[in-house]
Amino acid sequence: MFFDQIKEIDGNLKDLRDHLKTIGQGVDVHFDQLDDIAAHIIALEAILLQVIKKVDIDAEAAKEWVRDNTVESTGNEEGSVKAQVVLKDLLNR
Structure with a gap:
């Protein structure tokens, strides 16, 4: 009986090992x-920063767009705080 329990524990440990693998x-x-995904985002950011240097960006319109398009998914009336931070960072470069 004791050895049966040991055998069962051993089997369970082997199953656990397989599951962890x-x-x-x-x-x-x-x-x-x-x-x-990160590599794509970095490449897109590099391109976007070059465009921002040559084109005037309406920062308020961009903030409003982020807010309008993230209010529902975040449940926050200001929209995605993270997206706002990223936007601010991009516009300040």
Whole structure:
């Protein structure tokens, strides 16, 4: 009986190990996807900054657009605070 319990625990530990390996592989895939997204955002930001240097941007209109397009998803009447911070950073470069 005692050895049966040990055998069951051993089986459970092996199952847990396999599950953790699967989770780890999933995390690696998601990390790679996030890295791809970050690379695209950085490239787009580089292009956008060059455009901003040559074109006058209506900062208030841009803020209003961010607010109008993020109010619903954030549940905040000011819209996405993070998007506002990013916008301010881009416009101040």
